[in-house]
Amino acid sequence: MQPTAPLQRAIRRLALTTKQGPHNYYKGHGTGAMGTHTKYGGYVIDWRKVRTYVCPDLREFSLTPFVARRIEAKRDSFAHTETGDAMDGKDYLRKWKEEGGEM
Template structure:
């Protein structure tokens, strides 16, 4: 019976694992590495690991990135099951 009580108390101490808890635990921040450390203490960036974003040319696009607060409010009718099953 004492083992059960001891197990319940041990389980009650466990919370969210953070980088502040645990001796040899490094949670990280999901950023990944962009290179490697050298034996002299410097850091070498590997360009194949660097994130690059491909953005299309939007010069002739009529859309704007933001909606003005002065735009008119509009109401959308709720969708029904018949609207999804209707064949045109």
């Protein structure tokens, strides 16, 4: 049994459900309420419900940033090689190693 053509168009505009999506589609339940609405239209945050993420201690972390700390950021133009052409990946890695980048 199929729905009528106008009903099929209306169904396409509705929110996707797990029965209409792919076999592994999981809709989820949003992010969860982190507070309550007041009767005057405001919102009060309940700090016990706010998610907090604890960053691990990175002092002994062996990986380094991909950009060397001594390379100055150029905001007005792209990085160029000595020939004046745009820098490709190999030139960038070469310059990064010269500036003190660690692998």
